[in-house]
Each structure stands twice: as structure tokens, then as C-alpha cells.
Amino acid sequence: MRLRVVTYNIHKGVTGIKGKSRIHNVRDGLHVVNADIVFLQEVQDRNDRLVAAALFDPDYTQLNYLATDAYPHSVYGRNAVYDHGHHGNAILSRHPILMSENLDISDHRFEQRGLLHAVADMNGVEAHLICVHFGLFARSRARQAEALVKRVQDVVPAQAPLVIAGDFNDWNHRLDNLICTTLGATEVSSAGGARRRIRRIRRIRRFMPPFSPA
Numbered sequence: 001m002r003l004r005v006v007t008y009n010i011h012k013g014v015t016g017i018k019g020k021s022r023i024h025n026v027r028d029g030l031h032v033v034n035a036d037i038v039f040l041q042e043v044q045d046r047n048d049r050l051v052a053a054a055l056f057d058p059d060y061t062q063l064n065y066l067a068t069d070a071y072p073h074s075v076y077g078r079n080a081v082y083d084h085g086h087h088g089n090a091i092l093s094r095h096p097i098l099m100s101e102n103l104d105i106s107d108h109r110f111e112q113r114g115l116l117h118a119v120a121d122m123n124g125v126e127a128h129l130i131c132v133h134f135g136l137f138a139r140s141r142a143r144q145a146e147a148l149v150k151r152v153q154d155v156v157p158a159q160a161p162l163v164i165a166g167d168f169n170d171w172n173h174r175l176d177n178l179i180c181t182t183l184g185a186t187e188v189s190s191a192g193g194a195r196r197r198i199r200r201i202r203r204i205r206r207f208m209p210p211f212s213p214a
Contacts, residue, residue, distance in 0.1 A: 007039040007165035038092040039131040039165040067092050077102030077116035089116040089131040096121045105147045107140035128156045132166035145175045149182050
């Protein structure tokens with residue numbers, strides 16, 4: 001079974017110091033890449049300031065806006081909470097999502113980080129999808145990688161298909177060996193053909209043990 005997977009930190013759908021909205025460009029870019037599964041970080045799924053300013057209707061959420069009809073199945077994991085809203089990780093899927101759980105992997109009070117774990121029905125096969133957002137500090141990332149590995153070892157069956165993607169903030173690739181070797185996984189990286197439409201797309205990391213779907 002072949003999957004097209006994309007991961008993207010949308011930075012709450014804004015750009016620049018003034019926070020100019022670019023959520024429309026993000027949605028257009030996601031539709032261009034035409035992925036089966038989309039892993040998103042920093043999705044701001046509540047922003048009371050936008051509603052108060054009458055910029056959007058009260059039922060508006062970034063998750064619903066990005067999913068549209070292209071991705072009928074989606075889950076959201078709230079990580080950072082503030083007075084006017086919250087943001088976190090999200091997974092958009094063309095395949096039914098059977099369950100999801102959000103884990104707090106924050107390493108200190110200055111960064112709120114999460115691990116969103118979902119199980120999707122891929123043509124009768126239960127595939128595990130994990131969307132991560134690691135911290136900016138090396139020691140935090142190391143501990144968060146260990147939490148990720150433990151989660152997989154504790155919950156994901158050894159032969160189940162597994163995709164892990166997200167913003168690892170791992171510029172020196174120091175976590176690759178820990179995650180891949182420990183989980184018996186393979187890293188897959190791609191910038192995709194839609195870079196002109198998605199300017200800050202992250203590396204795709206796909207870890208998938210061998211499996212033979214029906």
C-alpha cells in the first residue's frame with residue numbers, strides 16, 4: 001500500500017511580526033500536494049480575537065477550514081492554551097480515523113509540546129499515525145524522542161503499519177538513529193513538488209515497519 005504523506009508546521013496560519021494571515025495559502029498548498037494523510041503542527045483551533053473582530057463566524061476553526069471536503073476525517077490535539085484560544089497538532093485523513101489520543105510531552109513550562117496518536121482504517125488495516133512537535137532545546141528533544149519511542153513500544157503492535165511525522169526541530173539529525181534503530185523503522189524525506197505554494201514545508205519523516213496489507 002502506497003501513501004502520500006505531508007507534514008507542515010503552519011505557525012498558527014500567520015507570517016511576519018505583524019501576524020499577517022496566510023491560512024488561505026496554506027489550504028491551497030495542501031490541496032495542491034494532494035496527500036492521503038496530512039500532519040499539521042501549530043494549528044490554532046480557537047482564536048476569540050478573530051471572532052470578536054468579526055473576521056470569521058463563531059463556528060470557524062482552522063482545522064475545519066483546512067480539511068474541507070478533501071479530508072473528511074480529522075483529529076486535533078490541544079497543546080498550548082492561552083486567554084484567547086489554543087493551538088496544537090492535527091491530522092487530516094482521507095481514511096476513517098478510528099481513535100485518537102493526545103499526549104503532553106512538554107519538557108518545561110516555557111514550551112507546550114504534544115504527541116497526537118491516531119489509528120486509521122487503511123482499507124481494512126489499522127495504521128498508527130503519530131504527529132509530533134518537539135522542543136527547541138536538544139535535551140528536551142532527546143527526552144521527547146524517548147517518550148515517543150516508549151509510546152510506540154507500549155501501544156503499537158510490532159507488525160502494525162506506523163507513520164510518524166511532524167516538526168522534530170532536529171536540525172542536526174541527532175534523533176534519527178535513536179528513533180529508527182529502536183523502532184526498526186525507515187526515514188523517508190521529501191520536499192514535494194508544491195514548494196512554491198507551501199513555502200515552509202518541513203521534511204517528511206515516515207517510519208513504517210514492514211507489513212503486508214490485504
